[in-house]
Amino acid sequence: MLEIDNLSHVYGGGTPNAHHAIEGLNLSVAEGELLCIVGPSGCGKSTLLRSIAGLITPTGGQVKVEGNVVKQTPDNLAVVFQDYSRSLFPWMSVADNVALPLRRRNMDKKQREDAAREALESVGLEGAARKYPFQLSGGMQQRVAIARALAYRPSLMLMDEPFGSVDAQTREDLEDLVLKVRGHHQMTIVLITHDIDESVYVGDRVVVLSKAPAHVVGDLKVDLPGPRDQITTREHPDFVHLRAEVGRLVRGHATV
Amino acid sequence: MRRGGLRTAAFRVAVLLVLVVAWEAATRAAGSAFFPPPSTIVERMHAMWFSGSPATLFLTDAAVGDILPSLGRMALGFAGGALAGVVLGLALGLSSRVYDYLDGVLQFLRAIPPPALVTVFLVLFGFGLRMQLAFIMFSIVWPVLLNTADGARSVEPLHLQTGQVFRLSRTERLLRVVLPSALPKMFAGLRLALSLSLIVMVFSELLPGTTNGIGFQLTTAYVTFDLPAMWAGIVLLGVLGYLLNEVFLVVERRVLAWHHAAQRLT
Amino acid sequence: MSAQTLTSIRPASPAIRWSRRAAGAVAFAALIELISRTGLADPEFLPPATEIAGRAVTLLADPAFRAHALTSLLAWAIGLAIAALVAVPLGLLLGSVPLVDAATRSVVEFLRPIPSVALIPLVALVIGTGLQHRVALVVYAALWPILYNTMYGLRGVDPVAKESLRSYGFGPLAVLMRVSLPSSAPFIMTGVRLAAGVALILTVSTEIVAGRGEGIGVFIFFAGIAVPARMADILAGVFWVGLFGVAVNALMVAFDRRVFRWHHVQRGEEG
Ligand SMILES: Nc1ncnc2c1ncn2[C@@H]1O[C@H](COP(=O)(O)OP(=O)(O)O)[C@@H](O)[C@H]1O
Numbered sequence: 057m058l059e060i061d062n063l064s065h066v067y068g069g070g071t072p073n074a075h076h077a078i079e080g081l082n083l084s085v086a087e088g089e090l091l092c093i094v095g096p097s098g099c100g101k102s103t104l105l106r107s108i109a110g111l112i113t114p115t116g117g118q119v120k121v122e123g124n125v126v127k128q129t130p131d132n133l134a135v136v137f138q139d140y141s142r143s144l145f146p147w148m149s150v151a152d153n154v155a156l157p158l159r160r161r162n163m164d165k166k167q168r169e170d171a172a173r174e175a176l177e178s179v180g181l182e183g184a185a186r187k188y189p190f191q192l193s194g195g196m197q198q199r200v201a202i203a204r205a206l207a208y209r210p211s212l213m214l215m216d217e218p219f220g221s222v223d224a225q226t227r228e229d230l231e232d233l234v235l236k237v238r239g240h241h242q243m244t245i246v247l248i249t250h251d252i253d254e255s256v257y258v259g260d261r262v263v264v265l266s267k268a269p270a271h272v273v274g275d276l277k278v279d280l281p282g283p284r285d286q287i288t289t290r291e292h293p294d295f296v297h298l299r300a301e302v303g304r305l306v307r308g309h310a311t312v
Numbered sequence: 313m314r315r316g317g318l319r320t321a322a323f324r325v326a327v328l329l330v331l332v333v334a335w336e337a338a339t340r341a342a343g344s345a346f347f348p349p350p351s352t353i354v355e356r357m358h359a360m361w362f363s364g365s366p367a368t369l370f371l372t373d374a375a376v377g378d379i380l381p382s383l384g385r386m387a388l389g390f391a392g393g394a395l396a397g398v399v400l401g402l403a404l405g406l407s408s409r410v411y412d413y414l415d416g417v418l419q420f421l422r423a424i425p426p427p428a429l430v431t432v433f434l435v436l437f438g439f440g441l442r443m444q445l446a447f448i449m450f451s452i453v454w455p456v457l458l459n460t461a462d463g464a465r466s467v468e469p470l471h472l473q474t475g476q477v478f479r480l481s482r483t484e485r486l487l488r489v490v491l492p493s494a495l496p497k498m499f500a501g502l503r504l505a506l507s508l509s510l511i512v513m514v515f516s517e518l519l520p521g522t523t524n525g526i527g528f529q530l531t532t533a534y535v536t537f538d539l540p541a542m543w544a545g546i547v548l549l550g551v552l553g554y555l556l557n558e559v560f561l562v563v564e565r566r567v568l569a570w571h572h573a574a575q576r577l578t
Numbered sequence: 579m580s581a582q583t584l585t586s587i588r589p590a591s592p593a594i595r596w597s598r599r600a601a602g603a604v605a606f607a608a609l610i611e612l613i614s615r616t617g618l619a620d621p622e623f624l625p626p627a628t629e630i631a632g633r634a635v636t637l638l639a640d641p642a643f644r645a646h647a648l649t650s651l652l653a654w655a656i657g658l659a660i661a662a663l664v665a666v667p668l669g670l671l672l673g674s675v676p677l678v679d680a681a682t683r684s685v686v687e688f689l690r691p692i693p694s695v696a697l698i699p700l701v702a703l704v705i706g707t708g709l710q711h712r713v714a715l716v717v718y719a720a721l722w723p724i725l726y727n728t729m730y731g732l733r734g735v736d737p738v739a740k741e742s743l744r745s746y747g748f749g750p751l752a753v754l755m756r757v758s759l760p761s762s763a764p765f766i767m768t769g770v771r772l773a774a775g776v777a778l779i780l781t782v783s784t785e786i787v788a789g790r791g792e793g794i795g796v797f798i799f800f801a802g803i804a805v806p807a808r809m810a811d812i813l814a815g816v817f818w819v820g821l822f823g824v825a826v827n828a829l830m831v832a833f834d835r836r837v838f839r840w841h842h843v844q845r846g847e848e849g
C-alpha cells in the first residue's frame with residue numbers, strides 16, 4: 057500500500073541554517089493496516105506526512121502509494137490535520153465542508169449531499185450539518201474533519217496528531233471513533249502522534265522515530281486481545297508492557 | 313436589551329429634533345445669508361428636486377438632470393474600479409514574487425491624491441463623461457487592489473494545503489478557498505473606495521467644463537450666490553453618502569456573516 | 579498564477595523584498611520611458627521617465643515651485659494638527675461618556691457622510707479662498723478617521739486594567755489618562771495615518787477647485803490647462819506629491835511599529 061524508501065528531507069538546503077528533518081527513513085505499510093507513528097516533538101513527523109501526501113517534494117528517496125511514486129497528492133488519499141480550526145473552511149457550513157472534496161468525484165449535488173450526511177452520521181454529528189465550524193467545540197470540529205476525510209472514501213488516510221489539541225475525555229472518544237470508523241470502512245490509516253499510550257491503544261503496529269533527523273528506531277506489532285476498550289485494554293498486561301517498550305524507544309533516542 | 317436599544321434610539325431621535333430646532337432658532341436669530349435655517353434648506357430641496365409629478369416618482373427635471381447623472385457616474389466608476397481592483401488584486405495576491413516587485417509602485421500610486429491627476433485625465437480625454445469615469449476608476453482602484461491582494465496573501469496555508477490534498481482544481485481553489493479568505497480585507501478596501509468615489513465624483517463635477525450633476529449644481533449656486541441651493545446640495549450629498557454606506561453595510565453583513573460571527577466568538 | 583502560488587506562500591527575506599521593490603520601480607520607469615520613446619503614446623501626453631525625473635529635479639531648485647509646495651505643506655500640516663487636537667479629546671469624551679455619545683451620535687452620523695469636497699464652494703464663500711480655506715477643509719476631512727479610531731480604541735480597553743486602577747482609588751480622569759489613553763494610542767495613530775492621506779487629497783482638491791493663489795494643486799492645474807499642456811510639469815508635481823504621501827505613510831508605520839510594539843505583539847502580528 058505504502059512504501060517509503062530511503063527518504064530524506066532537508067529544509068533550507070544550501071543555506072547556513074539547513075535543517076535535516078528526515079534521513080534514510082524506510083517504512084512499508086500493508087493494505088488495511090492502522091499504523092501509528094510516534095516520535096519526539098519536532099523530530100520530523102509532519103514532514104514525513106507531508107512527503108507522503110505530496111505536499112512537499114522530499115530532497116532524497118521516494119514514497120510510493122499503491123505502487124506509484126508520489127509526485128503530487130495521490131488520488132485516494134485524505135489528510136486530517138492537527139489544527140482542525142485552521143483546516144476547516146470557516147465560510148462554509150459543516151455539510152459544505154464535508155461535501156467540498158467530493159466535487160472531484162464525479163458526483164452530482166444530491167449524491168454529494170447524501171455522502172456528506174452519511175459521513176456526518178458516522179461521526180455522530182448528524183445534527184450539525186447546517187452549522188458553521190465556529191459554532192462547534194474543538195472535538196466536534198475535529199469530527200467534522202474526520203467526516204470530510206471519510207466522505208472522500210480514501211484508501212489511505214493520514215492523520216497528523218489529530219487529537220493533540222482536544223481535552224482528555226474528547227481525545228478518548230475520538231480514539232474510539234477512529235477504531236470504529238476503521239471497522240466500517242476499508243482503508244489504511246497512518247496516524248501520527250507524540251502520545252505513547254495513544255499509539256499502542258489505537259495502532260495495529262507502532263513505529264518509533266528517532267529525534268531529528270528522523271529515521272525508524274523501532275517497529276512493534278500490537279497484539280491485544282478483543283475489541284479495544286479505554287479501561288480494560290489500558291490495564292491489560294500486554295498493553296502495559298508494549299507501552300513501556302515504546303516509551304523506552306522514544307526516550308532512549310530522545311535524550312541521547 | 314431590546315428595550316434599552318429602543319430607548320437609546322428614541323433618545324437619539326429626541327436629541328436630533330432638539331438640535332434641529334436649535335439650529336433653526338440660531339440661524340433665524342443670526343439672520344446670516346451664509347447660514348439659512350434648515351426649514352429653508354428643506355423647502356429648497358423640495359422645490360428643486362422633489363416636487364415633480366407622481367409619474368416621475370415626484371422627481372423634478374432638475375433632479376433628473378442633476379442627481380441621476382451623478383449617481384450614474386459614481387455607480388459606473390465604482391463598479392469598474394472595484395472590478396478591476398478585485399481581479400488584479402487576486403492575481404497579484406497569488407504570487408508573492410510578483411507582489412514584491414509591484415508593491416512599491418502600487419503603494420506610490422495609491423499615495424498620489426487622485427485630484428492631483430485630474431489634469432492628466434483632462435489632457436488625455438478632454439472634458440466630459442469619459443474623463444470623469446476614467447478618473448473615478450483610477451482613483452478607487454488602488455485601495456481595492458491592495459486590500460484584495462493583502463487578503464489573498466493572508467489565506468491560511470493549511471486551507472491551501474487542504475485544497476491541495478483533496479485535489480481541488482485550480483479554479484475551485486481560487487473561487488472556494490482564496491476568494492473567501494480575501495473577502496474581509498476586500499470589503500475593507502471596497503468601503504474605502506465607496507466613500508472615495510463619492511468624493512472624486514463630486515470633485516470631477518466641480519471642475520470647469522461640467523454641464524450637469526450635483527457638483528455642477530453646487531458650482532452654479534456658488535456663482536449665483538444662492539446659498540440655500542448650495543446647502544441643499546450639501547445636505548443631499550450627505551444623505552446620499554449615508555444611504556450608500558448603509559446599503560454597503562447590509563451587503564457586507566450578509567456576505568461576511570461567517571467572518572463576523574467567528575470573530576465574535578474568539 | 580504559477581504552480582506554486584495556489585499551494586503555499588513563503589515570504590522572501592526583507593533584503594530580497596526590498597531589492598524586488600526597487601527593481602519593480604525601475605521597471606515601471608523603464609516602461610514609461612519605452613512607451614514614450616517608441617511613440618506608443620504621444621510624448622506630448624506621456625513624456626519619457628527621464629524627462630519627468632529631470633523636471634522633478636529642476637523644479638526643486640525653482641523658487642516658484644518651492645513656494646507652491648511649501649504653501650500646500652503648510653495647509654496640510656496645520657489642518658492635520660488642528661484635526662488631531664480636536665478629534666482626540668472629542669473621541670476620548672464620546673468614547674468614555676456614553677450619555678454624551680448618545681446625545682451627539684445623530685449629529686456625527688449626519689455630518690460624517692457629507693463628502694468633504696462638497697463643502698469647498700460653501701467654505702470659499704464664507705471665509706474666502708486663502709490658506710484658511712484649505713485648512714478648514716483639511717480639518718473637516720481629517721477629523722473623522724481620527725475621531726472614529728479614537729472611539730474604537732477606547733472600546734477595546736481592557737476592563738480589568740481599568741478596574742484594578744479604580745480599586746486603588748484612582749478617579750475616572752486618572753483611569754482615562756493612565757489606562758484608556760495609552761491603550762488606545764495605537765488606534766489613534768492609525769486614525770492619524772489615514773487622516774494624513776485624506777488631508778492630502780483635500781489640500782490638492784481645494785487648491786485645484788479654488789484655482790488661484792499658491793499651492794501644488796494650483797501649479798498642477800495651470801500646467802494642465804496651458805495650451806499645450808505642460809505634461810512633464812504635471813507629472814513631476816504628481817511625483818513629488820505621491821512621494822510625499824508614501825514617505826509620510828511609511829514614517830508613520832515605522833513610528834507605530836517602534837513605539838507600539840507591545841500592541842502589535844499582543845495582537846499576534848509580526849514585528
Ligand atoms: N517549512 C519549513 N522550513 C524550515 N524548517 C522547517 C519547516 N517545517 C518544519 N521545519 C523544521 O523541521 C523540523 C521537523 O518539523 P516537523 O516535521 O513539523 O516536526 P514534528 O511534526 O515531528 O513535530 C522542526 O525542527 C521544524 O522546525
Ligand SMILES: [Mg+2]
Binds near residue numbers: 102216217
Ligand atoms: Mg507536527
